[in-house]
Amino acid sequence: MAAADPVRPGGDWTGPAWAVRAAVRAFRRAHPEVGDDVCVALSGGADSLALTAAAAVEFAVVTALVVDHGLQEGSDAAARDAAAAARGLGASAEVLVVVVDSDGSGPEAAARTARYTALDTARRGRPVLLAHTLDDQAETVLLGLGRGSGAHSLRGMAAWDAPWGRPLLGVRAVDTRDACRDLGLEVWNDPHNTDSSFTRVRLRHEVLPLLEDVLGGGVAEGLARTATLLGVDDDELDRLARAVPVGPDGALEVSRLEPLPAAVLTRVLRHWLRDRGITSPTYAHLTAVAALVTDWRGQGGVAVGGTGPGDAGGAGPSARLVARRRRGKVVVENDRASGAGT
Incomplete structure (x- = not known):
């Protein structure tokens, strides 16, 4: 998986590609504490590949961290291809091989734990950009609603929760796919993303499309907006709660x-x-x-x-x-x- 025509600063950033790049630029302006030297968690899928391409032209130093979970045949080759794509975009790249332990939490949670542990070790003090999109945010809020969660969970994912940054929370997944197409980037399609045994896959391909149909569209954007509004409320409630003192005896x-x-x-x-x-x-x-x-x-x-x-x-x-x-x-x-x- 390599760029057919490597993206360079000053390249043809239009349409969906520009939407991705503009989101990364806005994130950098909103969070100057992120600095100029960042890592990007790259799977080779459209979301993370588009993010890597945009980050490579918006930040001075970019290192792509590619996690090989070893959960499927050919994962090592897919990881090497993703690293090669990152280098073609002007970033450096590291492949992180992890072992996913079955700890009783389920395969999704176990893989997530292994992935974040590896990223946290490899970042070496640098922030890590994650390619969660508006669609991912909507799924997170929907999961929280189904589980009866409070505002802290329903606020979804934060754009900046050091050391993790999520510049694409306002970008639709369809735009990252179109951006990769327009930039000539070959995308790796993870088989797990169509495996209906995973809860999020069913939400993405069954539940959300049904809600969009029944409610006449705009559901994903509405759920993401709910997360934003609840985030403001959650921060204020937390501020008030933290002002209540705990005694020296812990009572x-x-x-x-x-x-x-x-x-x-x-x-x-x-x-x-x-x-x-x-x-x-x-x-x-x-x-x-x-x-x-x-x-x-x-x-x-x-x-x-x-x-x-x-x-x-x-x-x-x-x-x-x-x-x-x-x-x-x-x-x-x-x-x-x-x-x-x-």
Whole structure:
């Protein structure tokens, strides 16, 4: 896979190709902290290839990082071809061979974990540009809606979440494909992108087209706009939540929590539980812990899972963490702690 006519600065950037390049230019202006030396995660598909082409003419130094997951026959050759295409565009390139461990999270999640770990190691302090498009953002929001997620998940992916940059969140996937065609770039089509055993593939090829048909179009743009609007709200709620102090003993004062609106209280508790070692507090956890403040009837502690420091000699690897109301505070203790709250 190589460029039929390598793209050079001052080349014929028109139509969809210009839409991609303009998005990269706008991203760079909006985030000067990204600097002039960037990496691009390149698969060889249309999205990442178009991004690499645009980045090569908008940034001073570009390194394409090509991850070979080894999940299908010929993946090594596809990775080498993608690296060659990047070099033809004026970027340097590295192929990263990873091992995808089956950790029970499913093949999509396991591959994602392996990929991001490899990218984070290879970037060597540089930012990494990812080729997520408006279509990917719409799928992310739709997944969150289906799972009953809150605003933090429904805000989707951020354009800049150091060290990860996503310049193409406002660009449609059809434009990246057309850009590659117009620039003479040969695209690699990943067989996994048409494998209906993957949830996102079914969303992309079945669910979203049906919604577009039923609702008369504009669904992907609407979902992406929802992510943008919720992002603004989410940032403000987080700001308010972070302003609520945690005591030196790691506890929350009930008197400070009681006046808070429910939306802010939930955020305070989520951040607080994560800081205590509960990495993924569920809706049930948050509702039950909030009741220790808003519906206090002398109830017992709330098992929140995970491991953490506790306050009874330190929680070991198998310790269960429990949130309790105790003497006007909400605390997290390991399950060796006992005594009624007040």
